[in-house]
Amino acid sequence: MDRIQIRGGAQLNGVIPISGAKNAALPLMIASLLTDQTLTLENLPRLADVNQLARILGNHGVDYSIDGKRAREEAATGQTAHLRARTIVDTTAPYELVSRMRASFWVIAPLLARVGEARVSLPGGCAIGTRPVDLLLMALEKLGATIEIDAGYAVARAPKGLIGGEIDFPKVTVGGTHIALMAASLAHGATRIVNAAREPEVVDVADCLNKMGARIRGAGTPIIEVVGVPRLNGANHRVLPDRIEAGTYATAVAMTGGDVLLEGVGEDLLETAFDTLEQAGATVTSDNRGVRVRRNGAGIQAVDVETAPFPGFPTDLQAQFMALMTRARGTSRITETIFENRFMHVQELARLGARIRLDGETAIVEGVDRLRGAQVMATDLRASVSLVIAGLAAEGETTVNRVYHLDRGFERLEEKLSACGADISRIVG
Ligand SMILES: CC(=O)N[C@H]1[C@@H](OP(=O)(O)OP(=O)(O)OC[C@H]2O[C@@H](n3ccc(=O)[nH]c3=O)[C@H](O)[C@@H]2O)O[C@H](CO)[C@@H](O)[C@@H]1O
């Protein structure tokens, strides 16, 4: 298993190109199941999750091909993939595939909408919480599907097609909003999605569906209206930049000090997180090339944060921000309101000398003068990268084990950081 080795202490200076967003790429790829024509996705990140989803979609009948590009060109522009599901050859998404990646459960919506049935393994819990799918199934039922749970599978049927309706989510759910959009796009009649997720990735999916011929209005607001159409076409769509990747590197710069341009991302994608980093002592400015993050001289200030759906502080940056707060002057309170168990990084940060106490859904982080390198490992994606951020500021050597979590969501992480001066490398093994 690969490991990442870091020798802490270097500042970060330079340019980091921001890749396409994992959390937009995955639902966009799944949307290819809605049409028998080709969906072309540009700026697709090169990630383990993207490869795994391509395999899952292949099982349903999607032909998946990637344009050959030179490595340098691909690093700058991402991959271009063509996805075509001429026919759906299998409506079952088996346990072995779905259990490895939660978002693959979302295939249930386009399969149901296009061919009237789907049998998809329940994804189960994961390291950050139980993550039920009750609201996703509720949304499909509101559009006329019947759902039963059989031997660990959600079996959804709508033999006469889905029918538009009102889906009122009692809680904001990103996945629920994605699948409601996909299902409603091919339903008979109009659908209103109330308390919809407003995440930029939802807007990106809605934009792509509209290019495919869907009639969606209001994405990015709490109420989305969809008028169903009989069929969707192919389209060409560029995946939006990864705001979580950008926020992660911004936090790393706040941690080490230095001056980095996050190329290709806009401040609007991440206002709350950038504001929070400014309160912590970083300077954030933007121009037409991207967002520039600097911290010179001044120490890190303690700031309290509470995660919330967009436009609030993202749960996917909570671990990284906690790593930053381990070196702050004073005590910060970090409250996780989205996932009940997203504190797996706490005990690992402690190995590096962090002082963190848990009180229910709040972590109380008492800043320390120094962290010291150690062997660490994490059980989820963002927790792993929080350990990289801590390692960049720790004295001596830090080894992050179980790098496959990082490879799910960060493209060429060690290359991007070492190009800015970090002493970081991958040990393949
Ligand atoms: C691939 C992808 O885009 N993943 C993101 C997506 O996950 P995902 O779409 O799985 O997260 P949701 O927004 O659905 O989850 C939000 C909350 O709703 C709960 N819930 C959700 C569905 C349901 O049927 N019942 C239910 O109770 C969840 O347990 C959680 O407490 O949004 C999360 C919240 O921003 C991010 O952390 C993930 O990175």
Ligand SMILES: C=C(OP(=O)(O)O)C(=O)O
């Ligand atoms: C939790 C995440 O992803 P997923 O929903 O795919 O597990 C994430 O991207 O931080």
